[in-house]
Amino acid sequence: MRGLLVEGVGFSYGDFEVDEVSLKVNPGELVSIIGPNGAGKSTLLRLIYGTLRPDKGRVLVDGNDVHRLSPGERAKLLGFVPQDHVPTFPFKVLDFVLLGATPELGTFGAPGKKHRRKALELLKTFGLESYAEKPYTSLSGGQMRLLLTARALLTSPRYLLLDEPMSELDLKNALLVLQTVRKLTKEGVGVLLVIHDPNLAYLFSDRLVLMKNGRVVADGRPDEVFDEGLLSEVYGIELRLIDCSGETVLRPKLEV
Amino acid sequence: MKKLALIVLPSLAVFLGIFVGSYPTNPLNLTPGAVNIIWEIRLPRTLMGVSAGIALSLGGMTLQAIFRNPLVDTYILGVSSGVALGAAIAVAFLPFAGIAPLALLFGLLAVFFAYWMARINGRISTVSLILAGIIVTALFSALLSLLELLLPSESLYALVVWLMGSLSNADWETVIYSLPGVLILAFLLFLLRWNLNAMSLGDEAELLGLNVHLWRGIFVFISALMTTLVVSFTGIIGWVGLMVPHMARMLVGPEHSRLIPATVSIGITVMVLADIVVRLLPGDVPVGIITTLVGVPFFGYLLRKTGGGWS
Amino acid sequence: MKWKAFLVVGILLVSVLGAGCIESSNNSTTATPKEITVKDFAGRTVTLKVPVQRAAILSTSALEVVQLLNASDQVVGIPAEAKADAFLSPDLKNKTVVGRRLKIDDWEKVLALKPDLIVNLYLKKFYDVDAFLNRSAGYGIPVIMLREDRLEDIPKAVELLGKLFGKEKDAKAFEDYFNEQVSEVKEIASKIPAERRKKVIMIQPIMGRYYLVNGNDVLAQAVRLIGGEYLVNITVKGYIPVRVPMDREKIIASYGDADVAILLTSSVTPYEKVEELKNEMLKDDAWKQIKAVREGNVVVLRADMSKDSFLRWSPRLAVGIWVIGKAVYPSYYPDWEGKAKEFIKRFYPFLS
Structure with missing residues (x-):
């Protein structure tokens, strides 16, 4: 059975709770999780990837239970772009992307020509090829996000989980990431994205999952989820949908 | 250029290691006596230096990578206190057993103990391991002090000197016990170089498909075994494991397929040269004193420059 | 839990008191003392009452001399190293241990033995000799310093200790030998x-x-x-x-x-x-x-x-x-x- 299937995943830690979340990402589909801070979006993503163990429920990737897979098998099926990365050693940019090859290497292996070529291609896609030999610690925050995405893409995972990959990116770079990710879905990769900006999510997603307080409030096509009343309630502020020459834009109602 | 230097320097050091000493040995005109001195004394001593240089440097490098901290070496695991206690037990109770086996046993025991203590719910963090290392060191040092009370003065003095670390007692027997094991572990480490790269990202290595806690254990074990394979024979030679990996990183960067050979090369050079300095001094000065004298200022500089983390 | 703590404290108290009882039951042999002045191996002039009755000795070599002089009864304190010295009789080895490596860890223990002489080695490299001498002078205990530097000092040490312990005859016999x-x-x-x-x-x-x-x-x-x-x-x-x-x-x-x-x-x-x-x-x-x-x-x-x-x-x-x-x-x-x-x-x- 193809698809990334989340079935009744629940997890609690202190006051914080993710309550029996179910959702599905089909191959070639881009699904965005939106919602206010503290809704449990990032936690859900970690539960799905398996770095956090859920108290109940399960996650199936093309029929495999994620939490029964070894980290290596899991990493081949799922790519993950973490929200924060603490730079440590000043690896060269190219080497850093090549670290993404690790799941495909044996215990004693090291990346070969094939991985190098792919890594350079990815660097080119993200406009980082001129940095290939520079220490990655010298990159800007935005470039670092692109690099983390490139690293996750090196092994061509079937599903890609991204935790707010746009958080430090300017508009151009944010679009670059989203367009790249969108391109991947055409090749059959399923993408699950945690994203802050509902408008960007609306533009690029096949489906939106709206979360609040650890629950899924709405799950559907972007135009289904984009409901003034629903969004205003979930975000706790008054929001309006504006029709802007044929495009729907979500705007907060401002009192000046 | 760098590559050439990394081959030439250790070769030069080993050459000097073979031809420098108090007995006259002219490489152009070797007397039979000189050949004997070289074969029986200088060569094993130099090879032990090679073994120590490789093991201590790679041990430090590995732990610095997996704990992502430049100011860490194998001794934080409590190895030195374990080795010291083992040596003291050997001297106090088992004079016929020899020092090395007990030192080896207790050195590893200390590491396992620290590792066991630091492992909480299957996870192991840098801070918990450093604290566990301190606890184990404190415990083993207390036991050592207790034992020292039982030792006659001359044993105590000898123990203190032994612990300072020296290559002067190296012979073929100790080399045979130490060097092959160290080389095998160094080779193993080189084979695992890519995993070590991934592990140097910390917990993020899990996203690269590694069982982080398992690999942390494996790398801790490799570096501990390597270190004890040397210090059980030589005594505690300090600071090499802190200094050398850092120098190597400045030269070739943090990627381990380049860093491991560079660390080995500089480790051999530093260790053998330090021993040559000692040979030229009168008496039998422990080489550990020289490495400490050089290492401490270097460490201070490192601490001030990095603030204890990576810049 | 509290009663356990009290129990421990209680046991400790009883054992300390018990130990005190044993310590204080020591009796010294009586002899007619006379005061003499000698020069020790450090060149110090020492005045003390002889024969010495309660000596605390910190070097095993000096103890071996005392053993040879048959003056074991006049010793009250020994160094820890004495236990390993085969030339000392079990009688001597069972005396109270007061020091280790020429040092006294616990002066109170020494004072409790009421020594009338301390014998030690004059080895400035090993311990703070001056502090040691000042301390014992403060307590009014005379100290004789020996040195292990020279062969000819061996009979001289025997002679000196013989004089102090009132065993001149035994000393003479060894010197001649x-x-x-x-x-x-x-x-x-x-x-x-x-x-x-x-x-x-x-x-x-x-x-x-x-x-x-x-x-x-x-x-x-x-x-x-x-x-x-x-x-x-x-x-x-x-x-x-x-x-x-x-x-x-x-x-x-x-x-x-x-x-x-x-x-x-x-x-x-x-x-x-x-x-x-x-x-x-x-x-x-x-x-x-x-x-x-x-x-x-x-x-x-x-x-x-x-x-x-x-x-x-x-x-x-x-x-x-x-x-x-x-x-x-x-x-x-x-x-x-x-x-x-x-x-x-x-x-x-x-x-x-």
Whole structure:
């Protein structure tokens, strides 16, 4: 059975709770999780990837239970772009992307020509090829996000989980990431994205999952989820949908 | 250029290691006596230096990578206190057993103990391991002090000197016990170089498909075994494991397929040269004193420059 | 939980009180004391009442002298090292331990014994001698300092302690015996022709390192006494240590012309270990650069605390000089076992 299937995943830690979340990402589909801070979006993503163990429920990737897979098998099926990365050693940019090859290497292996070529291609896609030999610690925050995405893409995972990959990116770079990710879905990769900006999510997603307080409030096509009343309630502020020459834009109602 | 230097320097050091000493040995005109001195004394001593240089440097490098901290070496695991206690037990109770086996046993025991203590719910963090290392060191040092009370003065003095670390007692027997094991572990480490790269990202290595806690254990074990394979024979030679990996990183960067050979090369050079300095001094000065004298200022500089983390 | 804590405190209290009771039940023998003034080995003038009744002694060599003087009853405190010294009777070894490595850890324990004399070694390198002297002066306990530097000090130490412990006769007997041994040895030494004079080095292997006996050590003096030439004379910045650590190569490079190499045991390296080392040495081509090794003149001698060891600064060196003589000149000196038997029978009869 193809698809990334989340079935009744629940997890609690202190006051914080993710309550029996179910959702599905089909191959070639881009699904965005939106919602206010503290809704449990990032936690859900970690539960799905398996770095956090859920108290109940399960996650199936093309029929495999994620939490029964070894980290290596899991990493081949799922790519993950973490929200924060603490730079440590000043690896060269190219080497850093090549670290993404690790799941495909044996215990004693090291990346070969094939991985190098792919890594350079990815660097080119993200406009980082001129940095290939520079220490990655010298990159800007935005470039670092692109690099983390490139690293996750090196092994061509079937599903890609991204935790707010746009958080430090300017508009151009944010679009670059989203367009790249969108391109991947055409090749059959399923993408699950945690994203802050509902408008960007609306533009690029096949489906939106709206979360609040650890629950899924709405799950559907972007135009289904984009409901003034629903969004205003979930975000706790008054929001309006504006029709802007044929495009729907979500705007907060401002009192000046 | 760098590559050439990394081959030439250790070769030069080993050459000097073979031809420098108090007995006259002219490489152009070797007397039979000189050949004997070289074969029986200088060569094993130099090879032990090679073994120590490789093991201590790679041990430090590995732990610095997996704990992502430049100011860490194998001794934080409590190895030195374990080795010291083992040596003291050997001297106090088992004079016929020899020092090395007990030192080896207790050195590893200390590491396992620290590792066991630091492992909480299957996870192991840098801070918990450093604290566990301190606890184990404190415990083993207390036991050592207790034992020292039982030792006659001359044993105590000898123990203190032994612990300072020296290559002067190296012979073929100790080399045979130490060097092959160290080389095998160094080779193993080189084979695992890519995993070590991934592990140097910390917990993020899990996203690269590694069982982080398992690999942390494996790398801790490799570096501990390597270190004890040397210090059980030589005594505690300090600071090499802190200094050398850092120098190597400045030269070739943090990627381990380049860093491991560079660390080995500089480790051999530093260790053998330090021993040559000692040979030229009168008496039998422990080489550990020289490495400490050089290492401490270097460490201070490192601490001030990095603030204890990576810049 | 609380009652457990009280229980522990209670047990501690009872044991402390109990210990106090035992301590205070000691009685000293009465004798008519007289005050004398002597010069100790540090050149200090010491006035004290003799015979000494309650001495605290911190060096094992001084204890061996006291043992020989049959004055064990006049000792109340011993050093921890005494337990390992075979030349001390169980009677002496069971006295209260008051010190370790020439130091007193707990002065209260010493004061509780009410000593009328403390004997220690004048070794400024090992402990703070002046502080030690000030402290004991503060408590009004006289201190006699001995030195283990010279061979001829051995009978002198016996004479001094004999006087202090009121055992002049026993002391005289040993002095005569010792001087007799020395003159016998000198007699033999004088017969050795100059061209047969042997060059000697002594090495004490400890924990994989080699400690050379330096020329100022009492054992080197013994080598010169028996007619040998002692090769090692090292001064480190104006200071002459009694042992010099040296690596193999330096030993070989510096003392290649030694005719006899003596390997010494120690409390760390037992006889069998040193014997093993000797056999390795004899097979080792590097060690063979030393004449003594090449020609097989490597001898293992005991310098530990056992009863077969005679190479320490103490009365036992009366036999020790014979041991060294035999080791260096086997054809000139007789077997020393007879000498040892006689010595033990006369001065340490509890050992035979």
